[in-house]
Amino acid sequence: MELTQLQKQLSDHVRDPEANPGPADIERRRLDIYRDLFFNTVDGFLCTAFPVTRKLHSDENWRALVRDFMRRHQCASPYFVQLAEEFLEYLNGERDGTAADPPFLIELAHYEWVELALDISTETLPPARPRGQGELPAAVEVSPLAWSLAYQFPVHRIGPEFQPQEADGQPTFLLVYRNREDEVGFIEINAATARLLALLDENAGEIDACIDLLAAEMGVASSAVRGFANELLDQWLSQDILI
Known part of the structure; x- marks a missing residue:
């Protein structure tokens, strides 16, 4: 004692x-x-x-x-x-x-923590499968090392020269990921892109079905978003955001 x-x-x-x-x-x-x-x-x-x-x-x-x-x-x-x-x-x-x-303290700290969390994560990705340029599989999976984030402040731009005191009217969407080379990347995305990624995660990655769902939510025909979505999916596969 x-x-x-x-x-x-x-x-x-x-x-x-x-x-x-x-x-x-x-x-x-x-x-x-x-x-x-x-x-x-x-x-x-x-x-x-x-x-x-x-x-x-x-x-x-x-x-x-x-x-x-x-x-x-x-x-x-x-x-x-x-x-x-x-x-x-x-x-x-x-x-x-x-x-x-500062009013953005918690969001900024979270954004900075994400890079460390992905960097030390023990998650691994399977080997990439060969595919032709622009060729998409019928279904994909969102990488466990790809995180879609939404903040009220533009945390990726905050620094000594930029310290907003009020939140933006619209959320800031960011996609943070670690690829097969263990490099952490950051991409600013919009609400539609964030929603597409969420739909892929929620619907077993069935590409056509997710594009149809996104178009329906946006109130447009599937053909209006398919070209943009296919280009985005091809990019995400190359970046190991999708597997």
């Missing part, structure tokens, strides 16, 4: 040194080194995972954000590669928010 209490005092101090002085029988110099080492490790990983988010914060505000994360959030995973996802959970559920938080 004494060891458990000592560990609790030490961890409380590491998380929130201002509110918790730490074990009295540990030399202050050693305690400071360990506390700073732990903070700098978490800080460094979050800076790498969320580079744009970091750039938009002053040093003082960023350190306060990292400290608040360490103080409030109980990580469920011991793996550092999952720390970015833990940070997202904190932003969504435990962050009270301050005047320093």
Whole structure:
């Protein structure tokens, strides 16, 4: 029990040194080194995972954000590669928010996390099947490494020179994917394109049926969208967005 209490005092101090002085029988110099080492490790990983988010914060505000994360959030995973996802959970559920938080903070952080999540995913794709130029199979499958995303802010354009304070009237649709060469790509798409991808996912990838459904939802004849859709599907197959 004494060891458990000592560990609790030490961890409380590491998380929130201002509110918790730490074990009295540990030399202050050693305690400071360990506390700073732990903070700098978490800080460094979050800076790498969320580079744009970091750039938009002053040093003082960023350190306060990292400290608040360490103080409030109980990580469920011991793996550092999952720390970015833990940070997202904190932003969504435990962050009270301050005047320093931009209105797009959660969406921007999610967008930055997606690249890391796809990069470290253990999902694999089957070998590509040979096909002629423009030749489409009867059915396809949406790659598990292709994510269709919708945001209220244009997160892919946000940076130090562009920080919108109000959401756009229309959602921003983005398609993020990892191909067979393990390269992560980003494509801005429109609502119709996002809907076609969703229909393929919902209807076993039956191309003709999905094109007919998309045309019906748009209130046009299938012939009006078939050429555009076939060209898009051919491109997606080449990019490993479809398999």
